[in-house]
Amino acid sequence: MALSSLFRSSFQSRQPNGSDGVLSMPSARAILLSSVGCMLVLSLLMVASASIPFALSRGMTELKFFYNQLLYMGIGLAIAAISYRVVSLKTLYKTEIQFILLAITGALLFATLFSTPINGSKRWLSLGGFNFQVAELAKLVMIIFVSDFVVRRSFEVRNGWDGFLRIALVVGMITFLLLAQPDFGSFVVIIGMVFAIFYIAGAPYKQFIALGAVAVGGAVLMVATVQYRLVRVMSFLDPFDDVQDTDYQLARSLIAFGRGQFTGVGYGESVQKLSHLPEAHTDFLLAITGEELGFVGVTMILILEALIIGSAMRISYTALKRRQMRMSYTAFGIAVVFIAQTIINAAMNMGAIPTKGLTMPFFSYGGSSMLISLVMVAVLLKIYKESPEIEKSQCRYY
Structure with a gap:
């Protein structure tokens, strides 16, 4: 009975005067929870379909990756629930706590450099049979740190270069x-997330022009001086000039979309997942879909991704109207991360940009991404819950 009452209250907001019985737009929390729930179900369905040939080819049980993804979701939901119940926003915004989190994240990132390479990269730490990608944690920690920084150092951010130079050391x-x-x-x-938060915090345009030029120049240099990155860019320009070698993955992804057309060939009927598209259940799961x-x-x-992002933006805007700047920037930063990963993953699958190892939030196979994405949802729900309470208390710390 209590659960049904909570469910109904999530979808109801204040009724306008003189319109009893008329429901307005569902709350941001209701849309967020519903969309994430639908994404998790679709993720399980598509991971099960896409991973069976890969698992069988390596002597595993056919639903190995389905059960792994289900386990990752369970762990992520448990940690998200604990975070929502136990961790307060005021604790997260304490400067000493943020520097502790930054130090831990930096130490873990440094430790990954001595880990066992997977697919040519050292991105994962083995924690009791579970490979954790520290970069996912770094995204969340940086969102919280930058959101607090632009409020705590607002004068420096909006006037001159001091704010950018200070944050540049950490970033x-x-x-x-x-x-x-x-x-x-x-x-x-x-x-991208740091630039976006600094932009809405009122940093001068000249900083974005100068640092944007540096970022683009650095990106061009990194691509031009590393052979495998240059190969990816060249294969992106013409994905069918070397289908059997450098263009193999991207070409197969485009073929998958071409076969699917409007309604698809049917669930479980993909041909590209039959060892044609390597590890199709990870970054290229959208192509199999x-x-x-x-x-x-x-x-x-x-x-569904747009609804999740839109809900985060609504939560951010509501906190902004209440002058709760740290909370608003945090929700906005989470939305930016979801936007960036969704666009990059979708564009990569569709051949609009060079291939890059980024997951589709709540959809692609991967424990670290799923765990941190669910924790980010917990942070959004915490902001949604505490924002009205803070407004009533007239507290402006947030």
């Missing part, structure tokens, strides 16, 4: 360790 340390792994995708997401469920299935995934 530079984290991103240097990411590039050393190398993890160029997470580097792009974190830099396009082949099996067609344009309809891909559109459904992207609409």
Whole structure:
């Protein structure tokens, strides 16, 4: 009875005067929870379908990756629930806590440089049989740190270069360790998130022009001086000039979308997952969805992602109207990370950008991404819950 009452209250908001019985738009919390729930179900369905040939080819049980993904979701939901219940926002915004989190994240990123390479990169730490990608934790920690920084140092951020130079020391340390792994995708997401928060915090335009030029120049240099990155860019320009070698993955992804057309070839009927598209259940899961469920299935995934992002933006805007700047920037930063990863993953699958190892939030196979994404949802729900209470108490710390 209590659960049903909570469910009904999530979908109801204050009724306008003189319109008893008329429901307005569902709350941000209701849309967020519903969309995430639908994404988790679709993720399990598509991971089960896409991973069976890969698992059987390596002597595993056919639903090995399905059960792994289910386990990751269970762990992520448990940690998210604990975070929601136990961790307060005021604790997260304490400067000493943030520097402790930054120190832990930096130490873990440094430790990954001595880990066993997987697919040519050192991005994972083995923790009792569970491989954890520290870059996912770095995204959340940087969101909280930058959101607090632009409020605590608002004068420096909006006047001159002091704010950018101070934050550059922290961002530079984290991103240097990411590039050393190398993890160029997470580097792009974190830099984009920092720029976005600084932009809405009122940083001068000249800083974005200067630092944007440096970022673009650095990206061009990193691509031009590393052979495998240059090969990826060249294969992206013409994905069918060397289908059997450098263009293999991207070409197969485009073929999958082409076979799927509008309604797909049917669930479980993909041909590209039969060892044609390597590890199709990870970064290229959207391509298999396009082949099996067609344009309809891909559109459904992207609409759900848009609803999740829109809910985060609504929560951010509501906190902004209440002058709760730290909370508003935090929710906005989470939305930016979800936007960046969704666009990059979808564009990569569809051949619009070079291939890059970034997951589709709540959808692609991967424990670290799933865990941290669910914790981010817990932070959004915490902001949604505490924002009205803080407004009533007239507290402006947040």
